[in-house]
Amino acid sequence: MEISYYPGCTLKNYAKNFEESALYSLKKLGVEVEELPRWNCCGTVFSLATDDLIHHVAAIRNLIRAKESNSNKIMTLCAMCYNTLKRANERVKADPESLDKINQFMYRENIDYEGDVKVLHLLELLRDEIKLENLGKHVVKSLKNLKVANYYGCLLVRPKEIGLDDIENPTVLENIMTSLGADPIDFPYKTECCASYQTVDKPEIVADRTFHILTSAQEQGAEVVTVSCPLCAFNLDHRQKETVREYPEFKNIPILYFTQLMAIALGCPEEVLRLDLNFIDPKPILKEKGLI
Amino acid sequence: MRINISRKKIRDSFVSKVEEISGQNLLACYQCGKCSAGCPAISDMDILPNQIIRYAQLGLKDELLHSKSIWICASCFTCNARCPKGINIAEVIEAIRQILLRKREDHLKIEKLSDEEKSNVPPIAIISSMRKFTS
Numbered sequence: 001m002e003i004s005y006y007p008g009c010t011l012k013n014y015a016k017n018f019e020e021s022a023l024y025s026l027k028k029l030g031v032e033v034e035e036l037p038r039w040n041c042c043g044t045v046f047s048l049a050t051d052d053l054i055h056h057v058a059a060i061r062n063l064i065r066a067k068e069s070n071s072n073k074i075m076t077l078c079a080m081c082y083n084t085l086k087r088a089n090e091r092v093k094a095d096p097e098s099l100d101k102i103n104q105f106m107y108r109e110n111i112d113y114e115g116d117v118k119v120l121h122l123l124e125l126l127r128d129e130i131k132l133e134n135l136g137k138h139v140v141k142s143l144k145n146l147k148v149a150n151y152y153g154c155l156l157v158r159p160k161e162i163g164l165d166d167i168e169n170p171t172v173l174e175n176i177m178t179s180l181g182a183d184p185i186d187f188p189y190k191t192e193c194c195a196s197y198q199t200v201d202k203p204e205i206v207a208d209r210t211f212h213i214l215t216s217a218q219e220q221g222a223e224v225v226t227v228s229c230p231l232c233a234f235n236l237d238h239r240q241k242e243t244v245r246e247y248p249e250f251k252n253i254p255i256l257y258f259t260q261l262m263a264i265a266l267g268c269p270e271e272v273l274r275l276d277l278n279f280i281d282p283k284p285i286l287k288e289k290g291l292i
Numbered sequence: 293m294r295i296n297i298s299r300k301k302i303r304d305s306f307v308s309k310v311e312e313i314s315g316q317n318l319l320a321c322y323q324c325g326k327c328s329a330g331c332p333a334i335s336d337m338d339i340l341p342n343q344i345i346r347y348a349q350l351g352l353k354d355e356l357l358h359s360k361s362i363w364i365c366a367s368c369f370t371c372n373a374r375c376p377k378g379i380n381i382a383e384v385i386e387a388i389r390q391i392l393l394r395k396r397e398d399h400l401k402i403e404k405l406s407d408e409e410k411s412n413v414p415p416i417a418i419i420s421s422m423r424k425f426t427s
Contacts, residue, residue, distance in 0.1 A: 008416070010414045010415050013415065014414035014415075014416075043423060044419045044423060045420050045423045045424060048380075048387075049313045049314075049390050050313060050314065050383075051312070051313060055423075158373050159369050159373065160373065167373050193333070193368030193370065196417075196420065197417050197420035197421035198421075199413055199421075200405070200413055200418060205364070234413065
């Protein structure tokens with residue numbers, strides 16, 4: 001299986017641990033991943049104003065890049081990229097007039113976009129194409145006894161038209177963790193917003209949200225929390241520093257990309273995990289469980 | 293708080309502008325409050341999401357344009373997902389932000405952030421906050 005991969009802005013720096021662990025896992029699963037040539041930033045947020053077409057150009061231009069590399073499908077790892085690319089795609093597919101205008105904005109491109117590229121998140125690729133039973137067959141180091149809370153955040157599941165799972169109770173991450181031998185736990189905050197970009201100028205709001213989300217996971221017995229979005233990861237992981245300042249009773253908990261746990265289960269060497277980029281050190285719990 | 297309601301305000305172009313930019317029918321709202329009940333951000337808001345819709349129906353432009361709430365909403369779409377009338381509340385709030393941003397009234401003064409503040413957050417945070425908070 002071959003797939004075009006769209007990384008987005010943060011996968012090459014803060015979330016290098018996400019990218020490397022995902023690429024390692026896909027290789028182990030027999031998927032050939034080709035990074036899109038000349039990709040550009042998707043804009044990170046889908047423009048909500050009905051009359052604003054210009055902000056969809058960045059997203060659609062990446063879909064043209066996919067076509068140029070003879071691919072009708074692109075995969076993202078980042079939840080925000082997934083949301084932005086997929087919503088822009090759905091928007092132009094439903095509205096030929098907008099698509100025409102956007103193509104005119106991009107008159108210097110060699111080809112027009114025709115609404116014929118599919119945007120996929122890695123979670124969908126694992127669930128629908130690789131299939132979880134096959135994922136389970138590749139496990140060489142079971143994550144047994146590791147209690148994992150899985151955090152989806154907003155943009156993988158909302159809005160419904162583009163969501164990759166049930167809008168109120170998604171379970172794809174839990175099912176993946178089960179296939180890897182881990183013990184997924186349920187908690188009510190799994191789709192609660194982490195306050196997103198408020199982290200730039202109002203980190204106190206993020207610290208507060210992080211407290212409620214992570215405390216809820218801990219109350220259900222979680223030892224680690226998985227994420228699938230570099231901004232959620234930053235907010236839940238790095239902002240624990242501010243959370244402890246505001247709530248002295250708060251106990252730190254490691255945040256891992258789900259792909260880091262998947263890579264461990266598929267037998268990766270420790271350096272692939274880039275645990276140096278995880279702010280709250282996950283090594284003690286991973287060592288305790290015999291996983292590194 | 294004293295709020296003055298007038299025919300003039302209700303007919304103000306602000307109301308139609310919000311409806312146009314958001315693509316939403318404000319009068320569809322029957323004030324069930326489900327949007328505010330599920331909103332994770334209300335503890336930092338001065339006007340709740342259901343009130344934002346009511347204020348917008350009534351053309352209470354000054355109250356909305358000066359509210360904290362429009363900058364607190366992070367478009368998580370929980371309200372949209374739960375509205376029994378299918379109103380996209382997040383889009384209505386975006387429209388109110390846009391009315392200010394289109395007059396170049398930026399909410400985030402990126403130039404006032406120190407280099408340290410800027411380099412201590414990932415690019416995804418800087419780009420998304422600039423997209424939402426600047427013109």
